[in-house]
Amino acid sequence: DxxxxxxxxxxxxxxxxxxTFRCDPISEHNRLYWYRQTLGQGPEFLTYFQNxxxxxxxxxxxxxFSAERPKGSFSTLEIQRxxxxxxxxxLCASSLSQWGYTxxxxxxxxxx
Amino acid sequence: xxxxxxxxxxxIVQEGKNLTINCxxxxxxxxxxxxKQKYGEGLIxxxxxxxxxxxxxxxxxxxxxxxxxxxxxLHITASQPSHAGIYLCGADNSGNTxxxxxxxxxxxxxx
Numbered sequence: 001d002x003x004x005x006x007x008x009x010x011x012x013x014x015x016x017x018x019x020t021f022r023c024d025p026i027s028e029h030n031r032l033y034w035y036r037q038t039l040g041q042g043p044e045f046l047t048y049f050q051n052x053x054x055x056x057x058x059x060x061x062x063x064x065f066s067a068e069r070p071k072g073s074f075s076t077l078e079i080q081r082x083x084x085x086x087x088x089x090x091l092c093a094s095s096l097s098q099w100g101y102t103x104x105x106x107x108x109x110x111x112x
Numbered sequence: 113x114x115x116x117x118x119x120x121x122x123x124i125v126q127e128g129k130n131l132t133i134n135c136x137x138x139x140x141x142x143x144x145x146x147x148k149q150k151y152g153e154g155l156i157x158x159x160x161x162x163x164x165x166x167x168x169x170x171x172x173x174x175x176x177x178x179x180x181x182x183x184x185x186l187h188i189t190a191s192q193p194s195h196a197g198i199y200l201c202g203a204d205n206s207g208n209t210x211x212x213x214x215x216x217x218x219x220x221x222x223x
Contacts, residue, residue, distance in 0.1 A: 004154075006154075033210055033211075035213075040215070040216075041215055041216075042116075042200055042202075042213030042214050042215045042216050043155070043200070043202075043213045044213075045210045045211070045212065048210050056209075056210065089152070091154060091155065093155075098143075098204065098207045098208060099160075100157075100160075101145060101157070101202070101211055102157065103147070103154045103155040103156075103157075104154050105153055105154040106152075106153065106154045108152065
């Protein structure tokens with residue numbers, strides 16, 4: 001197993017466009033998390049799944065954000081009508097229940 | 113809500129010197145994670161502490177969790193340029209909630 005994989009690594013998009021990121025967790029991990037990190041800050045929690053169920057969403061996750069984890073495997077995070085304030089590093093992590101958070105390399109989004 | 117404060121915010125040390133980074137929680141911790149991050153990259157797991165008074169070491173890095181489980185320290189002995197990066201602590205508040213992170217400590221190691 002090669003760890004948590006995120007795609008793409010970098011994304012530049014024009015304001016108003018939709019973007020979708022993908023995360024492939026460690027195969028035996030049942031939990032998957034999305035975090036957002038801006039310059040000089042620690043990661044901020046967005047949402048998490050246990051298997052295919054989305055168990056918690058942060059107040060940071062506006063209506064323009066949606067996440068899915070079909071069949072409890074990979075997950076996608078979509079941002080609709082992107083704004084410049086959405087520019088950030090989007091990090092995915094997975095864990096086996098509450099143990100062993102492993103993070104991916106992140107997707108850096110730049111909205112121009 | 114859970115709040116984590118890291119100190120110092122940034123640190124510049126000469127190669128070979130020792131240093132300590134602190135992480136203080138506003139609540140009793142169920143678990144405390146330390147990660148290292150290079151600029152523009154993901155988080156690399158260092159250590160996880162759960163028991164009060166617990167101490168773990170890996171190579172030249174030692175992490176401790178105090179008895180009251182509200183403060184952790186990360187100590188690096190004989191720092192090297194490879195230690196440079198951002199060190200983040202992440203708190204597990206209950207064993208069933210997502211990690212909450214501090215703002216990080218930026219470490220630079222100069223020759």
